[in-house]
Amino acid sequence: MTSEQSMAILDAKIPEGPLKEKWTNHKNKINVVNPANKRSIDIIVVGTGLAGGSAAASLAELGYSVKAFCFQDSPRRAHSIAAQGGINAAKNYQNDGDSTYRLFYDTVKGGDYRAREANVYRLAEVSANIIDQCVAQGVPFARDYGGLLDNRSFGGVLVSRTFYAKGQTGQQLLLGAYSAMNRQIGKGKIQMFNRHEMLELVLVDGKARGIIARNLVTGEIQRHSAHAVVIASGGYGNVFYLSTNAMGSNVTAAWRIHKKGAFFANPCYTQIHPTCIPRSGDYQSKLTLMSESLRNDGRIWVPKKLEDVEAIRKGTKKPTDLAEDDRDYYLERRYPAFGNLVPRDVASRAAKERCDAGFGVNETGEAVYLDFSAAIMRYGKEKALVTGEEHPSAARILELGEKVVEEKYGNLFQMYEKITDDNPYKTPMMIYPAVHYTMGGIWVDYNLMTTIPGCYAAGEANFSDHGANRLGASALMQGLADGYFVLPYTIGDYLASDIRTGKISTESPEFDEAEKAVKARIDRFIGNKGTKSVDHFHKRLGKVMWDKVGMARNEAGLKEAAKEIREIRAEFYQDVFVPGTANELNPELEKALRVEDFLELGELFAYDALQRTESCGGHFREESAETDGPQKGEAKRDDDNFAYVAAWEWSGDPEKAILHKEQLTFNDIELKQRSYK
Amino acid sequence: MKLTLKVWRQKDRNDKGKMETYQLDKVSGHMSFLEMMDVLNEQLVSKGEVPIAFDHDCREGICGMCSMYINGEAHGPDRGVTTCQLHMRKFKDGDTIYVEPFRAKGFPIIKDLVVDRSAFDRIQHAGGFVSVNTSGNTQDANAIPVPKADADKAFDAATCIGCGACVASCKNASAMLFVSAKVSQFALLPQGKVEAKRRVLNMVEQMDKEGFGNCTNTGACEVECPKGISLENIARMNREYLKASIFSE
Numbered sequence: 001m002t003s004e005q006s007m008a009i010l011d012a013k014i015p016e017g018p019l020k021e022k023w024t025n026h027k028n029k030i031n032v033v034n035p036a037n038k039r040s041i042d043i044i045v046v047g048t049g050l051a052g053g054s055a056a057a058s059l060a061e062l063g064y065s066v067k068a069f070c071f072q073d074s075p076r077r078a079h080s081i082a083a084q085g086g087i088n089a090a091k092n093y094q095n096d097g098d099s100t101y102r103l104f105y106d107t108v109k110g111g112d113y114r115a116r117e118a119n120v121y122r123l124a125e126v127s128a129n130i131i132d133q134c135v136a137q138g139v140p141f142a143r144d145y146g147g148l149l150d151n152r153s154f155g156g157v158l159v160s161r162t163f164y165a166k167g168q169t170g171q172q173l174l175l176g177a178y179s180a181m182n183r184q185i186g187k188g189k190i191q192m193f194n195r196h197e198m199l200e201l202v203l204v205d206g207k208a209r210g211i212i213a214r215n216l217v218t219g220e221i222q223r224h225s226a227h228a229v230v231i232a233s234g235g236y237g238n239v240f241y242l243s244t245n246a247m248g249s250n251v252t253a254a255w256r257i258h259k260k261g262a263f264f265a266n267p268c269y270t271q272i273h274p275t276c277i278p279r280s281g282d283y284q285s286k287l288t289l290m291s292e293s294l295r296n297d298g299r300i301w302v303p304k305k306l307e308d309v310e311a312i313r314k315g316t317k318k319p320t321d322l323a324e325d326d327r328d329y330y331l332e333r334r335y336p337a338f339g340n341l342v343p344r345d346v347a348s349r350a351a352k353e354r355c356d357a358g359f360g361v362n363e364t365g366e367a368v369y370l371d372f373s374a375a376i377m378r379y380g381k382e383k384a385l386v387t388g389e390e391h392p393s394a395a396r397i398l399e400l401g402e403k404v405v406e407e408k409y410g411n412l413f414q415m416y417e418k419i420t421d422d423n424p425y426k427t428p429m430m431i432y433p434a435v436h437y438t439m440g441g442i443w444v445d446y447n448l449m450t451t452i453p454g455c456y457a458a459g460e461a462n463f464s465d466h467g468a469n470r471l472g473a474s475a476l477m478q479g480l481a482d483g484y485f486v487l488p489y490t491i492g493d494y495l496a497s498d499i500r501t502g503k504i505s506t507e508s509p510e511f512d513e514a515e516k517a518v519k520a521r522i523d524r525f526i527g528n529k530g531t532k533s534v535d536h537f538h539k540r541l542g543k544v545m546w547d548k549v550g551m552a553r554n555e556a557g558l559k560e561a562a563k564e565i566r567e568i569r570a571e572f573y574q575d576v577f578v579p580g581t582a583n584e585l586n587p588e589l590e591k592a593l594r595v596e597d598f599l600e601l602g603e604l605f606a607y608d609a610l611q612r613t614e615s616c617g618g619h620f621r622e623e624s625a626e627t628d629g630p631q632k633g634e635a636k637r638d639d640d641n642f643a644y645v646a647a648w649e650w651s652g653d654p655e656k657a658i659l660h661k662e663q664l665t666f667n668d669i670e671l672k673q674r675s676y677k
Numbered sequence: 678m679k680l681t682l683k684v685w686r687q688k689d690r691n692d693k694g695k696m697e698t699y700q701l702d703k704v705s706g707h708m709s710f711l712e713m714m715d716v717l718n719e720q721l722v723s724k725g726e727v728p729i730a731f732d733h734d735c736r737e738g739i740c741g742m743c744s745m746y747i748n749g750e751a752h753g754p755d756r757g758v759t760t761c762q763l764h765m766r767k768f769k770d771g772d773t774i775y776v777e778p779f780r781a782k783g784f785p786i787i788k789d790l791v792v793d794r795s796a797f798d799r800i801q802h803a804g805g806f807v808s809v810n811t812s813g814n815t816q817d818a819n820a821i822p823v824p825k826a827d828a829d830k831a832f833d834a835a836t837c838i839g840c841g842a843c844v845a846s847c848k849n850a851s852a853m854l855f856v857s858a859k860v861s862q863f864a865l866l867p868q869g870k871v872e873a874k875r876r877v878l879n880m881v882e883q884m885d886k887e888g889f890g891n892c893t894n895t896g897a898c899e900v901e902c903p904k905g906i907s908l909e910n911i912a913r914m915n916r917e918y919l920k921a922s923i924f925s926e
Contacts, residue, residue, distance in 0.1 A: 283716055535719065
């Protein structure tokens, strides 16, 4: 098993002074690189989503020479594009009492007190700048009739601080970052490498000095050098095979730096999103999210009586046939203060609880209803009142209400109908939790630097701001905060000592060796005389992860999972079949290289979940739940023993990973049970 | 259902390429078109053959990566969807389905159904942005109110996913709908107006350089656009272009 060390080698470099002044003081004191010197400094950015795209653009604006890499055919396709609901910012435009402190507080509490106070406060501090920046770029956020920006509210908070662009906020923000990149690409300040995948990090004298990348079209293995390397390659949710991530989303860049010395923090912190379209068959390749914003207006329920569940599954009853009294609005019942807007982890577990008790409403028994009928009628009445229609009929109210709902969520309703062939205006949606986001990731200090000097991690790829559970509309905020407002400053502090280094040569033993290792991995797959496809193994890994390392975890299951993953990995190397050659566009080879890394990460993930015997946020250990009182059945945290970041050091095998602990201290927030009752 | 698939196979850029025929059984109506392709590929791999290369990523209709003509139409017979959102319930048992890559001079074929759309990126490099640096001191987001109608129209134009269906559907392989969507988004917003003239001139120049054809108002692009980008944008771009050409800076 894993060994444990609590050495003082993890220095988070949190600046001194009061919480509110840390970031300002830090910016004032850190080293900067003068404009003339920036030109001769190269920075590699891997990934072009919100974090990578905004970082690449901002670094190039500052004058650095940037090389950016993405595996898609254009940076605009990074999976940030799929984020729907919105982005948080402490603007207090609604005058509902929002503030930097409140956003900070909600985020730390929402993360179940497993995030760093200083990082989260900085995030809240720069949140308002993000909105200003995006509007200046021409991002078309939703506006009201006065021409000012509109807000909506999201789970786990009591104010309206979420900015949005219909259900396509991620798309609009990413296209904003992409446009900023385009400006710099046009100026020659960013060199863009589309359809390229990073397969190795190169260290020279212990510092990150470059990468080995594969041109996915020609198969060419390339060497790229730089003075610093930024990993912004997103999360690792696809370790579950089925998730809301894009098909290509992968852990490879992050895992490769981990194997070169970057610690991997809290891998077991995964977000299972409560509102996704349930799976329909074995051929399923991904799960589709329905934005959390729908919970502003949708009410979640299952039938109260098992006989109604039976009838619905058989098709003899429709959900709309059930009277109000026969419906169990279980979130409103269990959590009257937050109701349908409880945080994601709470909503997901509550859905699982009802479905495990036999109340799931589809054939698989894994679905609950998300119902808009009440909202449609409410909006219809409001609209009739506003437009002065007297005594509107029920049909007219319905018509008006459906129009309002269409304006708010039209594209989401359309997406749902296309997938399921059901009309959600007429019958409730069916939803079920699915893997969506990973809070864990590469360990970074306050400057976003990993444990490898000169190697940085930003956005979902790092572990930093969301603790054990991320609140809705906070991923976009963090990605852009890291890329626009944090990394461009903090990286200068490191690079200031590199101004005399000069161009890093790619003709060195270190590059030779890294390239050789990559080629060996590729040759191993291409030459393998196996019989099973890459997907075969990926699906098996995903099933173990979902069944034993998913929404509820226990000691026996986690031990079995680690063992089973090892077995799958051994079989994978022996029996995987990768058709085609190394020197062409070969999607099967791309997948094999990614699944290889998922198979190692999956095992570490299980060990991390095993050592954390408390429940916190998205990590629910069945052994650690409240046994009585008003919180009975809710997750039970153990602050005395687990208020730390688990940072894992690679030592040759996931089984031998070394655990380092970064103790979390809370000076500005009192640790409480997270109650949404 | 049982299907016959006629799929374009082309080894690389220089290969001539040809249609190959495949039989597929037990296709469920709930599958997406790409999941059907996955099943076909799994079948090919199990026989030791090279699977069909196609572009795809998000599989929820927003990344714009998936392309392909299905029975001669970009993204297939359904309206307002990308290939990944097309479901097999739109087809019948016994159907023969023709699958080909997007065909346009500006989109050279890389392999099988995968095409090179980097020309779209280069058009964006020429002017698809507002020249504003990242700054912690940008003016407050609410400093300039934007009429809701303008903001909504700008948003509608901005929802273009850059998939290239407009080019693939146009008999002239024109990229006018794609380019006009970006020109419109910025022309409608106060933040974009400052550089509007330069933007439209530069983007149109690059579009021409990339070998895309002219617009002859057939409207096929609008019909096939998975995001419903309106022809109105092309009209707006033409006005912007004319204005910029007459009243130079």
